[in-house]
Amino acid sequence: MNDKITKALYRAAALTFEELGFMFPSSELDPLQKYASVDAQGCVDFEGPYAGRLVVRMCGGVLPVLAANMMGELEPPGQKLQSDALGEIANIICGNLLPSLAGARQVFQLKTPRPMPQDEPLPPVASLKPTAEVQVGLEEGRADLLLYLIDLPQE
Amino acid sequence: MALNVLVVDDSAVMRAIVIKTLHLSGVALGQIYEAKDGEEALRVLDENWVDLALIDINMPVLDGMDMIDKVRQNPETADLSIIVVSTESSETRIENVQRKGVAFVHKPFTPETLRQAILRATGVIDERQDHKSPVSGSGFDF
Numbered sequence: 001m002n003d004k005i006t007k008a009l010y011r012a013a014a015l016t017f018e019e020l021g022f023m024f025p026s027s028e029l030d031p032l033q034k035y036a037s038v039d040a041q042g043c044v045d046f047e048g049p050y051a052g053r054l055v056v057r058m059c060g061g062v063l064p065v066l067a068a069n070m071m072g073e074l075e076p077p078g079q080k081l082q083s084d085a086l087g088e089i090a091n092i093i094c095g096n097l098l099p100s101l102a103g104a105r106q107v108f109q110l111k112t113p114r115p116m117p118q119d120e121p122l123p124p125v126a127s128l129k130p131t132a133e134v135q136v137g138l139e140e141g142r143a144d145l146l147l148y149l150i151d152l153p154q155e
Numbered sequence: 156m157a158l159n160v161l162v163v164d165d166s167a168v169m170r171a172i173v174i175k176t177l178h179l180s181g182v183a184l185g186q187i188y189e190a191k192d193g194e195e196a197l198r199v200l201d202e203n204w205v206d207l208a209l210i211d212i213n214m215p216v217l218d219g220m221d222m223i224d225k226v227r228q229n230p231e232t233a234d235l236s237i238i239v240v241s242t243e244s245s246e247t248r249i250e251n252v253q254r255k256g257v258a259f260v261h262k263p264f265t266p267e268t269l270r271q272a273i274l275r276a277t278g279v280i281d282e283r284q285d286h287k288s289p290v291s292g293s294g295f296d297f
Contacts, residue, residue: 019263020172070168072175077168084168092262095242107245110213112165 005101005147006132012097013136013145016089021066026137036060036141041116042086044094045124048108050151052131053124054094055116058086060141087113093145123148156279157185159204163196163219164211164240169262173209173240179266182273193217197225200232207236207277209260212243212252223255236276240264 014025036059043055058066064076067085071077077085090113098108116122123130131149135142160177164170170189177184188203190196194217196208208226212219219239226232237257243249249259258276260269273279 016263067168071171081168084166088166088168088172092242095244095262099244099246104244104246107247110242112213112215 002132005149006134008097008100009093009132009145009147010134010136012093012100013134013143016093016096017066017136017138017143020070020089020092021138022069023062023066023138027134029135029137029142032140033060033137033142034135038118038144039063039141040083040086041118041122042083042090042113043116043122044087044090044113045111046094046098046108047111048098049102049106050149051124052147052149052151053122054090054097055122055144055146055148056086056090056093057144057146058141059144060139062138062141062143065139083115086115097147122146125150157183158206158273158277158279159185159188161188161190161196161199161203161205161208163190163193163208163214163222165191165214166211167191169211176264176266176269177209180270180273181266182270182279193219193222193225196222200226200235205235207238207273209238209240210257212239212241220252220255223257227255236278238269238272238276 017023017025038057038059040063041055041057043053045053063082063086067082068076070085091110094110099106128148130146132147134145162170162173174187188199190199192214210219210222223237226235238260239252239257240260240262242262252259258272260272
């Protein structure tokens with residue numbers, strides 16, 4: 001089940017970065033991408049057939065370029081809009097991912113995406129491990145996606 | 156006929172994406188208004204002539220579904236063409252939206268997808284139908 005979720009998470013993320021941000025995602029990371037440090041992180045919490053959180057971390061200076069691409073601007077927008085862009089990315093990935101896991105007729109309530117301070121714990125519940133985790137190579141950085149499901153769906 | 160369009164989304168980035176896609180769609184545009192929630196959108200509708208509203212569902216203050224109900228209850232705006240633009244993928248939710256007499260476009264979307272939804276929602280005739288594609292061959296989604 002976790003392998004299925006991991007594949008679905010990568011697909012949803014790759015599609016979103018490609019179509020919304022005009023970036024070419026790769027699953028194989030080069031050393032520059034692999035060791036890039038985290039610049040910003042955000043999350044979307046959700047409830048429904050199962051509850052949880054999707055965390056998106058942007059690394060290696062990707063976010064300013066991504067935000068500019070999304071808005072059709074040549075120059076990166078300010079910090080507030082970059083944070084807004086990260087929230088939209090998380091929201092769209094999560095919105096596309098959940099029905100593909102739970103079934104097309106299932107209804108989830110997605111909370112408003114929000115930025116996460118670097119020192120905030122990633123899981124929605126202390127010590128909860130990610131159900132699925134993927135890294136997507138983007139230009140000279142990467143995006144980390146961590147999906148936490150509080151009630152892990154059964155096969 | 157140039158359409159006056161209202162774009163309602165609490166995300167400034169998403170409003171920018173929608174407006175960029177509107178321009179790429181080839182639809183004749185008049186004035187474009189923006190609102191960050193349903194309540195602000197109702198004020199814009201009260202003060203301006205709008206032909207089409209593109210509305211997100213999940214917004215603070217007054218969400219998209221409640222805004223649509225208020226628009227439909229007001230005789231001045233009851234017939235407004237509305238397209239919901241959302242990440243919502245649940246068929247159940249999408250059917251609920253469509254029962255309110257509005258169209259639905261899923262994020263991410265292409266300029267062509269948006270164009271077709273606008274033409275269906277407004278009944279505007281596609282004057283470019285026999286001419287070149289509105290997006291000059293771009294396969295990009297937004």
